[in-house]
Amino acid sequence: MSCPALIDFEASCLPEYGQSYPIEVAIARIDGESRAWLIRPLEAWRHWDWSEEAEKLHGISREMLRKEGLPAAQVLKEMARFVGDCEVYADADLDAYWLELLAHGLKAPVPFAVHFLGEYLVRHNFTRPQVVAALEEAKLRLPKEHLAREDAKRLALVVKLLLEGEKAS
Structure with missing residues (x-):
């Protein structure tokens, strides 16, 4: 397993528009x-x-969640298993909030911490031009947005490209 892991959630709405809850998560x-x-x-939600x-942005309907959604407890357990010992990063604080909300709704402990991706980039001394170039390349390869499964993959690709560039120099 190659770490770190990147996480992204989609939600019922953005918190500034009401009381939202997580509907999709990808790592x-x-x-x-x-x-x-x-x-x-x-x-409870x-x-x-x-x-x-x-x-309209994420394309996930209530009907889809009813038919295809997995029980929240199963999702939390499978997420923890998939993450393993990896550190987990997100590009927004909201992702940590939705993980906490999910765990809290189940009366379960948060299975792992979600760190801000910017901290990782600073710790590795990546420059702004390096990050912008990696992000542009990742967007070319994975252009779909507002889908947790695509957004998490794109973030992981950004980190991978940065690390590969670091090794090459």
């Missing part, structure tokens, strides 16, 4: 392995907000 490692899960909403605008 991608820099070795190219990735997993994505649709999350069947918890009963039944009356929380849903945004038609968000649904």
Whole structure:
């Protein structure tokens, strides 16, 4: 297993538009392995907000979650197994929030910490031009956005490209 791992969530709406809950999560490692899960909403979230605008962005409907979503407890367990000993990073604080909300809804401990990707980039002394170039290349290879499964893979590819460039120099 090649670390780190990158995580991305999609939600019922953005928090500034109401009380949102996680509906999809994906984790991608820099070795190219990735997993994505649709999350069947918890009963406690039944009356929380849903945004038609968000649904248009990520393409996930309530009906899809009802039919294809997995039980939240199963998702949390499988995520922890997939992450293993990897450090997990995200490009937004909201991803840590939604992981905490998921665990809290299940009355379970948060299975791993989610760190800000910027911390990783600074720790490895990547320059802004290096990061921008890696991000542009990753967007060319994986252009779909607002899908957790694609966003996590693209972030992992950015880190992989940066690390490969570091080795080459």
